[in-house]
Amino acid sequence: MxxxxxxxxxxxxxxxxxxxxxxxxxGRGHAASEQAGxxxxxxxxxxxxxxxxxxxxxxxxxxxREGTVSTQADLAAxxxxxxxxxxxxxxxxxxxxxxxEAILDLPPVRAGRDPITEHDLRPIAAEVEWAVQRSLWxxxxxxxxxxxxxxxxxxxxxx
Numbered sequence: 001m002x003x004x005x006x007x008x009x010x011x012x013x014x015x016x017x018x019x020x021x022x023x024x025x026x027g028r029g030h031a032a033s034e035q036a037g038x039x040x041x042x043x044x045x046x047x048x049x050x051x052x053x054x055x056x057x058x059x060x061x062x063x064x065r066e067g068t069v070s071t072q073a074d075l076a077a078x079x080x081x082x083x084x085x086x087x088x089x090x091x092x093x094x095x096x097x098x099x100x101e102a103i104l105d106l107p108p109v110r111a112g113r114d115p116i117t118e119h120d121l122r123p124i125a126a127e128v129e130w131a132v133q134r135s136l137w138x139x140x141x142x143x144x145x146x147x148x149x150x151x152x153x154x155x156x157x158x159x
Contacts, residue, residue: 044110045109046108046109047108048109049118050106050118051105055104057093060072060075061090088118089118091126092125095121095124095125095133096134099124099133099134102137123136
């Protein structure tokens with residue numbers, strides 16, 4: 001039989017392996033634009049932070065539902081944030097579905113501060129009635145910017 005050599009016995013139990021990988025992520029129609037020799041033009045600006053947090057809340061919820069993590073406290077530990085911060089992010093799920101969609105569809109921020117923040121949404125998410133949430137949502141944007149209903153995706157929000 002083969003017996004392990006002394007050099008193998010001295011090796012540590014855990015070893016690190018470093019590798020380099022290239023990932024290509026493409027959406028629908030990506031291959032067609034490559035075949036035509038067209039490169040998709042990047043959207044100017046950046047995704048609003050609140051849209052990223054909304055997507056994160058949806059992902060966190062899926063992780064808890066799938067049983068990947070058992071509690072929000074586990075999410076906080078993995079994400080190196082406080083349990084309170086995870087709760088703040090998860091509270092975005094209390095928003096009406098059409099408001100969640102409007103947040104995810106916010107236009108890119110080209111310069112300056114985001115038009116709406118997670119902190120701005122806390123009192124809206126605290127409302128139980130979706131009709132009240134929608135009213136607060138509209139009022140928030142009308143006081144913030146002129147013509148916000150067309151800029152911030154409010155045109156599609158139900159009354």
